[in-house]
Amino acid sequence: MSQRPTERTPSDRSRPGVSVELTDLTRTYGQVNALDGLTLRLEPGELVALLGPSGCGKTTALRILAGLDEATSGTVAVDGQDLTSVPANKRDMGMVFQAYSLFPHLTVLDNVAFGLKLRGDDRTNRHLRAAEMLELVGLSEHSEKYASQLSGGQQQRVALARALAIRPRVLLLDEPLSALDAKVRVQLREEIRRVQLEVGTTTLFVTHDQEEALAVADRVGVMSHGRLEQIAAPAELYAHPATPFVAEFVGLNNKVPAVVSAGKAEVLGVQVPTLVGSVEDAGLAMVRPESLSVRADSEGTASITSVAFLGPISRVHCTLADQTPVIAQLTSSQARDLAPGQRVSLEVEPAPVLVVPAATMGA
Amino acid sequence: MAEAAAGRGRRAGARLREGAPLLPFFAYLVIFLVIPTVAVLVGSVYLDGSFSFGRIHELFSSTALAALWKSVLLSASTAVVGAVLGAVLAWLVASSPPTSVLRRMMLSLCSVLAQFGGVALAFAFVATVGSTGVLTLWVAHLGVDLAGSGWLYTLTGLVLVYTYFQIPLMVIVFLPALEGLKAQWREAAVSLGATGWQYWRQVAVPLLTPAFLGSMLLLFANAFAAYATAAALVSIGSPIVPLLIRQALTSEVVLGQSGFAYALALEMIVVVAVVMVAYTLLVRRTSRWLR
Amino acid sequence: MTRRTRALRVVLLVLFGIFFLLPIYASALFSLRRPGGGHSMAAWTAIVSDDQLYPAVLVSLGLAFVSVVLMLLLLVPTMIWVRLRAPWARRLVEFLCLLPLTIPALVIVVGLKGVYAWVTYFLGFIGLGESALALTFIYVVLTLPYAYRALDTSLSAIDLQTLAEAARSLGAGWTATITRVVVPNIWSGMLSASFIAIAVVLGEYTIASLMGYQNLQVVIVLLGKTDGPTSVAASLATILLGFVLLLVLSLATRGRRRHVVGGAVR
Known part of the structure; x- marks a missing residue:
């Protein structure tokens, strides 16, 4: 935005x-x-x-x-x-709940007009406003139905209209x-x-x-x-996740052993800048699957354990020389020739990474 | 054609195999529930080889009509009082924590008093406000004659004792509806600007009304069909329909009233069935709302 | 909750408490009265010693036991079978089980009197003759609505179809499937059906008195005319027994629920 x-x-x-x-x-x-x-x-x-x-x-x-x-x-x-x-x-404050919050004894229109009725709006005005809100969420033609006649998604849209009506x-x-x-x-x-x-x-x-x-x-x-x-x-x-928790909770992450010195981390043989909050010596680098590339290489130290095809993309599960499991995300065309058991070499793109202490992350 | 017939045959065969294990159950209920009921229906118009509306006609005699009126009065008044007070008690129970021992004790007590009391309740009230009842003797010191002219053994007494089991019955049948009110409804109403009172007035009460009326009908049917309490309390006269049935049954040989009991039982079935159908319709509506 | 609502709740609870507990408390005091004045436990010991009362207590306990067994034998296999193999019969079975709520016991008695000769013939045939145990057949009908609901709840809580298919695929026949796989899983429903049936049978008066049998409640009413304290003691005892049965049931189910929650936390 x-x-x-x-x-x-x-x-x-x-x-x-x-x-x-x-x-x-x-x-x-x-x-x-x-x-x-x-x-x-x-x-x-x-x-x-x-x-x-x-x-x-x-x-x-x-x-x-x-x-x-x-x-x-x-x-x-x-x-x-x-x-x-x-x-x-x-x-x-208009509030939309997880589910089932529409009043079952009122029509969709009366549900949306409920808050306006409490505010003393007259019938015409509140029905006009409610109809306007229903149009906003695209449910005008359902205004005379009851909650039990709507799908879950429709019910939530009515709940949104009801919350906004006031x-x-x-x-x-x-x-x-x-x-x-x-x-x-x-x-x-x-x-x-x-x-x-x-x-x-x-x-x-x-x-x-x-x-x-x-x-x-x-x-x-x-x-x-x-x-x-x-x-x-x-x-x-x-x-730029600021804490190990954020790095781990948001998105899928690999934890790859790394050594940090002078603001740079060495990850899989590549020098990568580190994010604020990283450790200053050895740790685990949080590497996104899409930051890894996989190249077939009979001399490579990593090997493929499995390949999951997910339509446009594929996830390639590999094991590093020290048995660390990592996942690389490639476009499916890039992954076409990769097969389980194959020896490969992995490369990491030089985007900044967060390096966390090995101990806090656990196994 | 032949194939269709064979398919039907196979299906019928499957039905038979599936149905066979249910036979003991159906046979049992036919013998001990359906046949007695049918016997009442038939017996009220057809007995000893002749068909007549004479017994139905007897239902419109002054004795039978008076009993019906008093039965309706008793059932309706205790249903209304029981429903109102029972709903209040149910609200008290519903707003207590669901695991509290007090709540469980209250519900167990309600269940016993509502469904299995009968004779015991009659005696409990004799022991309390009868002529030598505990409460009667206590207040006698104050110069109050609580037992009065034996009102406990009349219709007035029945109203009191019936109310005593109608309130707990209301708690049991109304509590599920009360607990079906979802927390989100209150919170949605409040966030839209409703005060506690407005929430009750505009959301809770309209939602609970069908369940409340339905429960009231159930209470009516319950009182109308009750026998044990009345029989234990009232030994002289037959002010209400169940006691009139007792009289007809025990004296039918003497008075040649054979068959009047059938007509009265038919009357009871009709009243209770109509009320129960209305109850089912109302409750079906609520259960869609308060699932 | 505001302080005013809380105060209102306390006041109302006290009023309801007085209304409901006073008759029970009064019964307890009344049952301890001695005809000449003073107190004694005579009325309570009469329950197990009185020549008229004690046999009736035994009759009612016997009726309760036999009715529970017969009810379970009739209802449990039927309900399981309906869910497994004959779902088309489910509405009918439910209707029949709940019918006794609409057809008062009084009506059943009137109807039975009409086919009485036939009933006595049947009872004579199975060797019960004039025994009060004959009541058991009608009592089973009276317990059906309560028992059906209890069993229905516990059957709905398990995935019966899958359980049965698993058992059958492992080589169990229908009998083994029902007795060794399904029944252990609906044990709590069977227990509550049984407890409620016991309470119904011990409190039953209408049918016994009009059919001329002497069960506990009939004798209590008879005694009421001559020995007030004893009849009050006996009727209080039935209420208390019913209360204890239902409370134990309610606490037992709570124990299980808490167990599940505890497991989820750990």
Whole structure:
């Protein structure tokens, strides 16, 4: 995204995006620290994805922002206004849940108009607004149906329309795609992004699926054990992981023995620049599968154990001389002549790598 | 043609083989459930070789109508009171932690009182507010005559004792609906701006209404068909239909009333069946919502 | 939850507690009364010593046992078979099992009286004659709705089809499949069906009294006319026994659930 969010023309459908600040949030359940000093700022109109394994605190953070959970300490501010003690129903936040959150006794149209009814809008106005929202998510012709008559993907689109109908200050998406089929998931995440760009609402998107986070977000925050490990634009996060956890969690990585000296690492015989945070002596370099190339070489020290054909690309599983397993990702045409058992030599492209201490990564 | 017939034959043969192990079950239920029921249906219009609507006609005698009216009054009043209070108690149970021992004790007690009490409940109330009941003697010191003119053994007493088992029955049948309310619905409503009261008024109550009405119908049927409690309490007179059936059964030889019991039993089947069908329809609707 | 809701909950719980526990507490006090005044356990010892009551207790316990066995023999193989080989009969079996909820016991008695000669002939034929154990055949019908639900729940919790196919592919016949593979997996459902059936049979009064048999509840009502404390003690005992049976069942299933959760955490 070269365009800055604030420079977008504000849509007439919604109020322009506002900033969100979570400051030093902690949340403890008995002995467990769900959040351990989380600080996060969302710029106006921005879509930030919180990514992490289950139990990392990402949903807790979203629920505290929504007012559905209370922080043990720390503050929540929206547009510079402290909301910490404002109850959930006064926060003006549109929320989309994992699944099954539509009211089953109301039609699609009445579901979308529900929040407007609570705000005292008259029937005509709220139905106009609800119809407009349904058009935005492409479900106009289903407005008289009930939730039980819709597919899972359609239900989530209605939930999105319902959340946006109240012109929320912030849109909160709590794993909105995790209950859907893979194909619908991809379709809907693009739809969510399109709608979000159109209305310009500041959005927090919680997910455990890295592909999803990288695909939709302006910035992705990776969380672990209640703390933010790194927050950066998707490409930045992928190319320059700041911590071993991020390097390992985002994307597939090989751990190749490396020796570092003077800011350069020697990996598979090639001198490669190192990223900030790397160790200063021997360690393991985190090498992306697509940074490796494989060449048939009867003198090579590595050998192929198997080749997995995945359509346009293939993954070649190899074993190095010291028995370290590595995976190289090639285009399928490059991999055409490679076969298990073959001796090969591996080469790494000279992109910067993170070198982590061998001990912390374990086996 | 011949092939189709052979296919049908094979299918019928398969059905027979599949069905054979079910025969003992079906035979048993035919003998001990279907035949007695059919006997009632037939017996109410056809007995001793002749067909007549005489017994059905007897249902419209003043005695039978009075009993029916009192039965309906008893069942309806205890169903309404039981449903309202039972729903409140179910809410108290539903909002307690699901693993708490207190909750399990409450549910077990409800289950016993609702379904297996019968005679025992009658005696519990005799021991409490009967003429020498424990509570009666306590308040007698205060100059209050709780046992009064033996109201416990009349329709009034039946209303009290029936309510005592209707409330727990409501808890048991209504609790699943209450627990079917998903947390997301409350949270969605709140995030859209609803206060707690607005959530109840606009989401929870409309969702629970069919289940509530259905449960109330079930309570009505339950009270209408109940016999043991009434039989144990009321030994003189036959104010309600089940007791009239007892009277017809025990005195049919003497009074030559043979067959009146059939007609009364038919009346009971009809009332209970109509109510149960309405119940099923309402509950089917809810179960689609509150899965 | 606000403080006001919490206070309301406590007040309501206390009121319901008084309404439900007072009659039970009063029964307990009443059962300890001695006719002349003072207290004694005489009414409670009468349950196992009274000439009229004790035989009725034995009759009801015997009825409970026989009914449970017969109910399980009738229902378990039928329900398993329906799920495995005859799914077309499932709705019919369910309908028949739940029918006793719609057809009151009172109606069954009236109907049975009509075919009474035939029933006594049948009972004489299988050697039961005038014995109260004859009631067992009708009691099984009364327990069906409860037993069906309990068994249905536990059958739904396992993948019966796959289990049976696995057993059959390993060479088990139908009998071995049912007795050695399926039954051990629905043990909890059979247990709860049995407990509920026991509670139903011990509390049954309608059919026994109108058919002229002396089971526990019939004798309790008879005694009520002459010996109040004893009849109250006996009826309280049946309630408490039912309560304990159901509570044990509920705690036993909780134990299992906790076990699963513990396993998942580790």
